[in-house]
């Protein structure tokens with residue numbers, strides 16, 4: 257079955273640098289296995305779309321990459337050698353792994369007491385030690401990029417959901433991570449506001465960026481995905497080019513496609 | 521002597537006592553109480569398991585006993601075990617410890633009320649614990665804790681009237697002396713009450729200004 261995940265082989269160094277490799281990622285919550293030995297290669301400079309029914313472990317997988325959840329076991333490799341996860345990771349290891357990716361959340365999670373610009377510059381100034389003026393110049397550029405140049409001084413409470421999510425994207429971009437992670441970035445938005453965010457995502461996908469996007473939008477997957485991964489009950493059911501997913505005759509995938517399309 | 525004359529004559533002494541004792545006692549005690557409150561709240565939230573009992577014990581004891589009894593223990597009791605404190609020091613220590621215990625609950629609740637997503641955003645941005653606290657948690661918690669903390673501050677100002685019991689001549693004690701010597705307790709205590717009311721009103725005004733300031737980011741409608 258071509259849809260099956262490829263077994264973990266030994267990568268050539270060039271390949272390794274071109275991929276984010278996850279191996280044997282396991283995460284349980286009590287007796288529930290949210291991720292069951294997940295192996296996944298995420299290509300650099302490409303958009304990987306994660307699909308799957310609710311509760312299949314998509315969020316947990318993203319959160320494990322960013323160590324918002326610590327996996328019980330597994331390895332993560334950003335191209336410079338694997339790090340064994342599970343057990344107690346030192347604070348320094350956690351921070352260095354976390355620095356490789358930044359998450360954009362379904363609920364935006366902007367800092368309400370800071371302006372749009374304040375949200376975008378906080379981490380560069382305090383985590384990366386960038387000078388305030390420089391961070392603000394860059395911050396304004398990034399807000400411009402997501403179409404919010406005029407909203408730099410607005411507080412989140414005065415922005416629409418779509419605008420808030422775009423600020424959150426600018427905030428993530430400001431970290432210049434290797435990998436940008438999006439967990440259902442448009443699910444909390446009305447369709448027309450979601451469209452603004454999708455437009456920004458599509459722009460990012462055209463650039464040389466590594467994106468991993470959890471979404472229920474098949475249209476988005478069809479439009480921007482370089483790779484589609486389908487999760488079910490904590491396991492990868494399909495991992496391949498979008499055509500594999502959209503043309504698969506697998507009953508479960510067909511059912512999922514029909515369910516999601518009719519829901520929109 | 522009619523009431524107005526009595527008020528006119530006693531007002532300077534009362535104001536002097538308020539400015540020299542009641543107000544500074546309140547301000548100094550509250551400042552120390554705030555430091556204690558933040559440390560205690562952080563301790564109860566973040567100390568490893570068994571160590572959490574330390575701040576918990578502190579809050580338990582100081583919330584669970586009357587302040588006047590605490591004053592007596594610190595001023596009259598401690599000398600029995602060799603610790604002699606001047607009356608003003610004993611008053612500051614007691615008022616600060618007492619208010620700190622109450623205020624720590626307001627601070628703790630304010631931190632607990634911050635949505636988990638805020639901490640996750642701080643994590644994904646790789647903010648250090650210290651930056652997360654000072655730039656993300658504290659500003660949001662302050663806004664939430666402000667009204668209950670001002671309540672505690674107001675209670676503290678009124679609570680200073682107990683220090684007459686440990687020989688301090690505060691606003692209330694001066695009022696007592698005048699009331700006793702003039703046989704006009706009604707008129708006298710009414711004036712004392714009015715002065716407390718003015719001080720507390722100023723604090724309420726301060727609260728209004730601060731609330732407006734820290735709520736700038738929230739849509740008013």
Ligand SMILES: Nc1ncnc2c1ncn2[C@@H]1O[C@H](COP(=O)(O)OP(=O)(O)O)[C@@H](O)[C@H]1O
Nearest residue numbers: 285288290308309310311312313314315316317
């Ligand atoms: N913090 C948690 N505690 C307990 N169970 C959790 C937690 N997070 C996720 N789960 C469970 O793990 C499974 C996978 O969840 P999730 O990754 O959120 O799925 P998805 O994002 O695909 O909807 C679900 O059954 C969910 O209930």
Ligand SMILES: [Mg+2]
Nearest residue numbers: 314315316440
């Ligand atoms: Mg999810």
